[in-house]
Amino acid sequence: MLFISQRAKNIAPSPIRKFESLISEIEKKGVKIHKLHIGNPDLTAPKEFFSAIKKYKNKQLAYAPSSGINEHLEAWIKYYSDFGIKLAKENILPTVGGSEAILFAIMAVADTEEEIIIFEPFFSSYKGFATMAGVKLIPIPLNYKKKSKPLSESFIQNKIAKKTKAIIIINPDNPTGKVWNKKELDLILKIAKKNNLFVIADETYREIVFDGKATSLLTKKNAWENVIVVDSISKRFSVPGARIGCVASFNKAIMRAVFKFATMRLSVATLEQIGAIPLLLNSYRYSQKIVAEYKKRRDVVVEILNDIPNIEYSMPQGAFYLIVKLPIKNVDDFIIFLLTKFRYKGATVMVTPMENFYMSENSGLNEIRIAYVLKLAELRKAMRIFKIGLKSYLHERQTTSNK
């Protein structure tokens, strides 16, 4: 008998991809599925990305330096300086998307069997990467609702053990849309400093905030040694296929460590690094446009949700997701209903089940995530279909349980 590793067995499949094969089967039959489940922005990528790549005249396509192409690094430095953050080249390392940055950060701070604190629900890749690294995630409920109690220092302190190495925060947050306020960030840094913990701050959605601004932890000079930012251009420039992100930190030991990891995978793709340069140099122009667009979309989603009885959601302040609590025991059953039974004029809608966004067992079973990554007209249609789909699911369930 051949046995695969425990790690491979333990890894949870991405909740976003869980229904992929069912989806493609149904699409082959000609059913239109409005996709609210993947955070794959539908917006056009900035044309400067493609024109920069077209200008590449070199006849060779060599490995880029492990530390990144010089002009690409300089573009990141300029990008951060627009937020008042002054990085030197040694404070930043380009990665294959934010995803690789997450893996590098986790592996740089914790050994196998050690622990990292994370607020749940959270972007589900963290679970998979922690499993790959053999690191244990310790969940703390995220206070993302208006009515949530404020973060409690003693509650967090109680979760910290000898093996704890870091705290992860995602700001603005996927999947809840929460934007962390200054007071909360200061509390996290205070706890981190007191307990000698790193803070891994995922700032992928930095610009996508609807009122005010998100505060980057790299602006917090009093905690520079503790902070590791993982970043990505995927969402803010609508180029998820470019696979460009970075790790940024003022901690020299961390940057040396992630550099060593980076030399193992040799380099980030050359052409995509080149394509990203004009975007990073002129980030405001593009990001300002898309923030206005996502805000309009959020308002459409919320407007229709307000019209649905017996659900709960929380108003997102940033990113492009929200989570909804449904009057349903197990949302997988509802999603399968939407995909296989329910049709509205030959169409249906797809949302993400929340279970895998939690560490704690039996959490999120009645919750879904909606990603508002469709144009306004289609989004409105998709949300109406969602509303009708939910109603007919509840109706059908009621009639079958009465039989």
Ligand SMILES: *Cc1c(COP(=O)(O)O)cnc(C)c1O
């Ligand atoms: C999408 C996402 C990432 C990673 O995206 P990449 O495409 O790998 O850059 C990281 N963190 C969060 C919270 C995300 O939503």
